[in-house]
Amino acid sequence: MTSPTSPVLAADGVDVARSGKKLLDHVSVVVRPGEHWALLGPNGAGKSTLLSLLSAEQHPTRGTVEVLGRRLGRTDVRELRRHIGHVNPRHDLRSALSGRDIVLTGATGSIEPPPRWRPSPEQAARADALMETMGVGALRDDTWPTLSQGERGRLLIARALMPAPRLLLLDEPASGLDVAAREQLITGIDELRREHPELATVLVTHHLEELPASTTHALLLRAGQVVASGEAEETLATKPVTACFDHPIAIERRGGRWSARTDDASA
Numbered sequence: 001m002t003s004p005t006s007p008v009l010a011a012d013g014v015d016v017a018r019s020g021k022k023l024l025d026h027v028s029v030v031v032r033p034g035e036h037w038a039l040l041g042p043n044g045a046g047k048s049t050l051l052s053l054l055s056a057e058q059h060p061t062r063g064t065v066e067v068l069g070r071r072l073g074r075t076d077v078r079e080l081r082r083h084i085g086h087v088n089p090r091h092d093l094r095s096a097l098s099g100r101d102i103v104l105t106g107a108t109g110s111i112e113p114p115p116r117w118r119p120s121p122e123q124a125a126r127a128d129a130l131m132e133t134m135g136v137g138a139l140r141d142d143t144w145p146t147l148s149q150g151e152r153g154r155l156l157i158a159r160a161l162m163p164a165p166r167l168l169l170l171d172e173p174a175s176g177l178d179v180a181a182r183e184q185l186i187t188g189i190d191e192l193r194r195e196h197p198e199l200a201t202v203l204v205t206h207h208l209e210e211l212p213a214s215t216t217h218a219l220l221l222r223a224g225q226v227v228a229s230g231e232a233e234e235t236l237a238t239k240p241v242t243a244c245f246d247h248p249i250a251i252e253r254r255g256g257r258w259s260a261r262t263d264d265a266s267a
Ligand SMILES: Nc1ncnc2c1ncn2[C@@H]1O[C@H](COP(=O)(O)OP(=O)(O)OP(=O)(O)O)[C@@H](O)[C@H]1O
Pocket: 018, 019, 021, 023, 041, 042, 043, 044, 045, 046, 047, 048, 049, 050, 206
């Protein structure tokens, strides 16, 4: 589809308008293989709207979006979506599938395994390896209704990676998790990034504490506009984050991870 070094995502001068309101205003971003972007901003900033473009679910009103080298509006988005790992936290599973079967449905792109479908030995081995990476190898036979939210989240990431996508989109993966579950998730994401060096990821969050240490870049959005964009070291810093959230916030980075608190010096 593209060369291994060409951008995985390229949005250029993107506007999205709905009901006469500009949800995104001249947003540009380029994501390359091996980069791990945080998409950060307050409620209503436009993060979900941008993610819906990057996942080929919506089209821009103005500007261009290329996903895996294909221009939205000129390509079959249903086919394109099959090459994007998109973790939907509202996974609509009704039956009591086992952890391993849930991961295997990533190979068929379906919620339930198709009747009489059996995984190939390669697919089965990949499912097992991804479950180990995400720290859910022990949940092989546990069924969906018995799993915690954190366990489900990590299984769904393994599931999204079954077709070996070059792009993984994570929409608030740590939302609602307790601190132990959040840390297990973050460890899994770090591990995943180490084991799949070509994979590019975009992770949406409101909280800097939820960012894995392996985050390489960040895009800060406020009211549909880009406040800062680029390498994590520069963008996940006191000044741009304060501007993004319109509140004096001091950022600290320790052991690779970020934390945020009110900046008393300027509050
Ligand atoms: N179809 C629509 N028509 C009009 N306004 C919309 C539509 N969809 C979203 N919005 C508005 O666009 C803005 C951006 O929404 P979006 O969901 O992208 O923000 P977000 O950064 O993901 O917010 P949150 O952190 O709360 O999830 C919000 O003010 C929202 O109310």
